[in-house]
Amino acid sequence: MNNNSLSVEEILESKRLLNRKKRLLLLFTLPLLVFIFITFISPIATMLYRSVYHPTVSQLIPLSLAELKNWDEAGDALPPSAALQQFAIELQDLSKQRLSGKLAEEVNRLKPGSSSLIKSSARKLKKTTLEELQENGDSVLLSYSKKWHNIDLWRAVKRAGQPFTDSYYLTTFDLKRNPAGEIEQRDTQIYLKLYWKSLKIAIYITLLTALLAYPLAYYLATAPSKIANRLMVLVLLPFWTSLLVRTTSWIAILQTNGVLNSSLQSLGLIDEPFELLYTQAATIIAMTHILLPFMILPLYSVMKNIDPSYLRAALSLGARPIPAFIKIYLPMTVPGVSAGALLVFIISIGYYITPAIVGGTDGQMISNIIAFHMQSSNNWELAAALGSLLLALIIALYWIYDRLVGVNNIKLG
Incomplete structure (x- = not known):
């Protein structure tokens, strides 16, 4: 009986210690939870409330x-x-x-x-x-x-x-209520076209960064460590440079008398300079350059952990290099491609500075219109509705991505 009573006391004491540790861990994480609530949850909740409340x-x-x-x-x-x-x-x-x-x-x-x-x-x-x-x-x-x-x-x-x-959400869908209160289409389509253009630009940037990053990440993963480390410094170098500097440098490159047009004309490849600056193409080019490291790093981290013996074994068994690469190596890099694509797409669809500087009217995205309503027209309710719809679009795409690829396959390192 005495041994049994001691064992029960020990169990109760261990439970008390466990509860004490849980409370202690909660106290340690409480500042982080408060910070997330103030800087993330509260602004989103305010935006959603502001989009429907206008007193x-x-x-x-x-x-x-x-x-x-x-x-x-x-x-x-x-x-x-x-x-x-x-x-x-x-x-x-x-x-x-x-x-x-x-x-x-x-x-x-x-x-x-x-x-x-x-x-x-x-x-x-x-x-x-x-x-x-x-x-x-x-x-x-x-x-x-x-x-x-x-x-x-x-x-x-x-x-x-x-x-x-609900008028602000109707406006984001280019709808309105007539004097009788019925919902009808607006005469001019503005916001749906902007959303579609922003979506297309984000897809183009994601595809271009994937095409450029994949061979570079593959070379970094298979190159000797000394060479790979030096090249990795060049990949990380943009993070140490101001975003504004990187964006404005493209103005000097893409303008009518800029570096690109002057070089092409001096080589005799073109007779007249291309109109590249303040276009949709300028936005895509500049944002592809800025977001390229976000695609390289997840790909490199996944490729570095792939055993090269798998591909050598396939080649030794008689497989051709290209089919062996597509059937063996490429599927194993899907987590890195998925992580990079999701990261680049989400960042690019909400980008603001680069389209505003190099995109002009043709290259602006929905984020620039949201900023306009917040800074110039002071229509915060419409800006909140546009932002809420953009948030819903990203969540919907994230859900589709989870169904098709699976979030569990994402690997950032």
């Missing part, structure tokens, strides 16, 4: 939207007089606070051409007394312009006042 109009004219809540926008009648009167009062107040332009901007996105109407009416209402607006503000507002009698304008005001909206 600007609801904060500018809350009382008017409360009056418009019971208005049947599907009918042909104007909003009730109380709603029009309250809108005139709040528009006057926004004019005094110099916020009428913000309301005009938001409504104009749903009803183009309404910005000037709201701004001009706000200036006129600023000169009107509050008592007059409280008595017949609806008549005063409607007297300013016939456009205030347009039902579609008030539908746009009510729709813009919804704090949660």
Whole structure:
């Protein structure tokens, strides 16, 4: 009995020690978890929330939207007089606070051409007394312009006042809602074409880096260690050079009177210089050069661990070099090719600096449009929707890749 009791006590003590170690390990990893949450999870969650949440109009004219809540926008009648009167009062107040332009901007996105109407009416209402607006503000507002009698304008005001909206995601698919609230195609296709172009550029870059990196990685893996180490320094050298310097150097190479055109003309190969800079080709060339090490390193790490005796055995048994390479060596390098392709593709589809500098209008990608909406147009909600769709695209491609190749086959070293 005494021995049994001691063994039970030892088991309990070992469990306590194990739990203590787990808590200690959690404390050590807690700073890393907090860092990941702050720098990765929280920004993505904020982006997803921002893409559907837009309370600007609801904060500018809350009382008017409360009056418009019971208005049947599907009918042909104007909003009730109380709603029009309250809108005139709040528009006057926004004019005094110099916020009428913000309301005009938001409504104009749903009803183009309404910005000037709201701004001009706000200036006129600023000169009107509050008592007059409280008595017949609806008549005063409607007297300013016939456009205030347009039902579609008030539908746009009510729709813009919804704090949660799907309009930004509809815009990313080049869709919109008509005045009746039905989804329809936009007249001009912008974002879907940009997504398709970004996808094509990323695929071209991935294929080019694979074609260039595979023979180089093979040579590095089979060369003597002394030579391979020296060449590996050249592969790693771009990581020690500024990305901006590497990108701008391509301007000197690809411009009309640059190194490439001057060399070709001096050799008599061309009569007129090629227009390479600020094109899609310039983006592909520059990004292929920048992302090439990301393809070489995974390939080299996999090829270095392949036993060369497999290929020699196949040759000794009578196989020809090329079929033996394709059937024996190439399948064993699939993990390296997969890792490099996935890494290059994900990086390239979201690249921003290189397309902005050397790509021009023709070579810009969806990331440049996202940056434009964040920095210039201040349309953060649309930028968040575009970014969310890009994230969903990458996750979908990653899922397809997992089904076809398998994530477990990825090896980075």
